[in-house]
Amino acid sequence: MSRTVYDLIGLAAGIAFILALKGLSHPKTARRGNLIGAFGAGLATLVVFFYSNENSSLPLNNLGWILGAIAVGLVIGVPAARKVQMTQMPQLVALFNGVGGGAAALVAIVEYLNLGDKASTAVVVFTVFTVIVGCVSFSGSIITFMKLQELMTTRPVVFPAGRFVIAATLASVLGVGGWVVNSLGTTPLLILAGLSLLFGILFVLPVGGADVPIVISLLNAFTGLTVAASGYVLDSTLLIIAGTLVGASGTILTRLMAEAMGRSLFGTLFGAFTAKPQDVAAAGEERPVRSGSPDDVAILLNYARRVVIVPGFGLAVAQAQHTVRELADLMISKGIDVAYGIHPVAGRMPGHMNVLLAEANVPYDQLQEMDEVNPTFGQTDVAIVIGANDVVNPAAQTSPGCPIYGMPILEVNHASNIIFLKRSMRPGFAGIENELLYDPKTMLLFGDAKASLTKVVSALKAL
Template identity: 60%
Template structure:
């Protein structure tokens, strides 16, 4: 049964959809990202309010709905407010998973409505319903495993067992068969079973992924959630959900492809490489080979007499929360006439844009954040590269060692600089778990210690010169 939507509601939804598009445009640049995020949030809140006035007489269980909204709002606000910058990828994974799970549950309820209405729905509606149940469940379970890996509640290494390909393929074939049966003869129990298979496939999809591939998985699952929400919008006859889900699905897909390209591998190889014996996670054993190290005073002299410096930030910077001290160090160097830029690798950190967000939080000017393709040619003219908490994104093995887990991944050409300084807590390898030969290069100096503490000492040493 179709319901006529009032013109004012359609106009409100149209305005919200336009705001979503503008918000997505805003998120394409660090300068406008905060404004874009706020615009999207306001549009979503406004669209939610409109629902309550669209058909007041046709709404049931309003008090329960309001209680659920209050609980969700409180949980989201407290979680986002208290989360550490290093835990932002986990939060994104959780929010993404909740969206997929919600879409799957709504689709199950709609399947129940189809049965109650005497199977009057079109085949397209049924196909969209089973698609939403399945893909939403995959996104929910996959995001949960991603969260567990990032939070180190389970091993971050690829989890592979002999029967995994068979289990994955068999579950997928079974899911398709059940979906076909549901479309021909709707059945709520089969719908639940389809959801369970989706959960299983989501787990099996993410288990073999490890190391530096996690940001790509987050982006891919985000696209899954968007597609499930778009399909759910079609089932519900809600144009706004259809538009919003399509935007998320399309942008997530594009971002996934860009991230995979930045890793130098296909999405298929990223997701299933471990099944063939490849992975972006190596042995992870700390090296005992000799290296050249220095104290903060020695490194301060190197920086003070340089003409051009490039900073390479990484996840270790986020862990130590040293971004504010780093910004202050850069400002001191710039006041002395030294040219300083930040080199941003697309997959540095644990999620897309992690370093941009981290440095923006420290009020680093956007024009100093230079992407890899633009800055790579500058390294050969750079006096000192200061690598803070990064490893894999400057590892020459990506260019020189066929068979290495990260071989083929485009990297920042830090090895071309005149001098390289690594700020590291220890000799443990990066997230890919492999040794970095640049650490043992004669022109490389290591500054050991917690990045925040060491950065403070380095800042004081530079000021003292």
């Protein structure tokens, strides 16, 4: 295959990626967009096997190894993607992003070893960039994975003089990077990789659990840029286009996600260092809460005119989306006005609740976004909060200095009655106490969300 044909097919794949991103931006075309992207990626991979130039002949060297490695990747990647629970998808995306960054860093290292003294300064600079950012993306993504999987604490990890350690690590990464550019060698490059991995860990550790999706998106954009840089090293227009597209759209997406959570990107990344110690007014102190039975809840609902359901991560964990729909349908049949109040970042990823409720065939017009539902809480008789916490925590509006301060919330505190379905008094993902739980108009129903809802449904049917 000639270089021209090869490049034309690469261009076609690039266009497929643009159409994919465009498609993914609209609900109706999203699935098709994803398939177009997969087609482009498959096409680009296929043609590499048929392209040769003066440096390489067909079939490719090490063909058996290449095909074997792809097979191994398929055996690992496909079942992981097919079997993962909806609740665990964010961490899987983080992991996939991390391995992509790792792959880009490895590609740059191999090409560097291969070129040896023949590498031009520009190629070395781009190699250094790829290794640094690829390694940061790899180790950073592993940390986000561990936070989301709760293999480690979800709270910001801050250690004494943390910011100086991070700054010093960054300075040494850049210093070693300069060393590699000046005095080519394998050892400096490996030191650079090690330091970059360390920096990635330090960079993500101080980020609080609730902000992790923003960081995943940022690291995703980083990986895109490393792919673009390795495209320069390998003289591949396609990699430059694809990587840059992801880098640019990922940056915008990161900003949009941060906006949806009312956070500045800077605050997300460095908030843990600047935040004042939290006022823990009632820490450790036993305070009275009002807990009720499923019958109490059913009675409250039976005489309500308007009910707003606020779903959160607990709903996803309990897989209670079908039961909640059953409850909503039952209330609607009793003439009660029912709506779902959807916080943009409820759950562990933006749009998580929409996906979950769509699975249970909840009619789209019952899902109300935050701006739409907030003014109606004043006329709402009962707000049912199912496994959500941080997204309804009034502390976000009232206590400056708390980690979620400034995040827009669903103002359930304006409803006449609030019912919390919770498993325990444990605070939410951000690790902040919620004053609303102690409010006199709040009733708590402890237990697994699905079990509790089932009981409420049968109690309501009996009324």
